[in-house]
Amino acid sequence: MGTEHFDATAADWDRDEQKVARAHEVAQAVAAAVSLSARTRVLDYGAGTGLVTQALAGRIGPATLADSSSGMRDVILEKIGSGALPAARVWDLDLEAQPPPDERFDLIVTSLVLHHIKALPRVLSRFTELLAPGGYLCIADLDREDGSFHGHDFDGHHGFDRAELSVQLEDAGLVDVSVRDCTEYVRDGVTYSVFLAVARRPA
Numbered sequence: 001m002g003t004e005h006f007d008a009t010a011a012d013w014d015r016d017e018q019k020v021a022r023a024h025e026v027a028q029a030v031a032a033a034v035s036l037s038a039r040t041r042v043l044d045y046g047a048g049t050g051l052v053t054q055a056l057a058g059r060i061g062p063a064t065l066a067d068s069s070s071g072m073r074d075v076i077l078e079k080i081g082s083g084a085l086p087a088a089r090v091w092d093l094d095l096e097a098q099p100p101p102d103e104r105f106d107l108i109v110t111s112l113v114l115h116h117i118k119a120l121p122r123v124l125s126r127f128t129e130l131l132a133p134g135g136y137l138c139i140a141d142l143d144r145e146d147g148s149f150h151g152h153d154f155d156g157h158h159g160f161d162r163a164e165l166s167v168q169l170e171d172a173g174l175v176d177v178s179v180r181d182c183t184e185y186v187r188d189g190v191t192y193s194v195f196l197a198v199a200r201r202p203a
């Protein structure tokens with residue numbers, strides 16, 4: 001799935017109340033798993049319209065929202081302009097194709113993005129590089145599903161096996177990996193479970 005789909009759906013993304021509610025549930029799960037403060041430098045990777053960062057606002061420090069879709073970045077910039085999102089940096093970044101910028105974050109949150117990432121080991125290693133020592137990676141994504149979520153021409157991941165992803169996170173140099181239930185995604189009458197995986201860069 002290229003950026004065209006997300007470019008085309010960005011303007012109406014937030015009209016779907018389920019997406020807004022789910023972003024709040026992801027933010028709650030992140031806040032329950034990781035200690036946050038006004039000093040926490042956050043990268044929201046594959047931020048979409050910034051819903052997860054919006055839901056974390058007031059509990060975190062400086063935010064950077066990265067997305068490879070220009071349509072999504074335009075919505076984020078509008079929200080920053082209107083005050084719906086606090087002042088934040090917006091990055092055009094695709095870690096499958098680009099090396100990570102020379103920056104460090106205390107928390108990387110990435111919600112429903114990883115199943116679109118084909119070069120997963122490369123991107124997980126790049127997340128590790130972007131984390132400050134002791135920093136956390138929080139991944140919200142679909143549990144392994146039968147392929148019905150996107151339809152059978154989808155060339156990404158049909159969700160993730162929690163144990164396999166945990167090994168991949170350790171292979172990327174992260175420690176203290178844990179995975180818990182987070183929220184649900186109801187599509188066409190089918191309920192898909194969403195986990196939150198948490199891992200830490202060694203101090």
Ligand SMILES: C[S@@+](CC[C@H](N)C(=O)[O-])C[C@H]1O[C@@H](n2cnc3c(N)ncnc32)[C@H](O)[C@@H]1O
Nearest residue numbers: 006046047048067068069072094111112113116
């Ligand atoms: C399902 S949306 C989730 C948006 C947001 N995180 C949320 O939970 O509301 C997936 C987002 O990931 C972005 N994305 C997909 N592949 C990406 C990549 N390789 N690099 C950066 N962003 C990507 C898409 O443009 C889209 O905005």
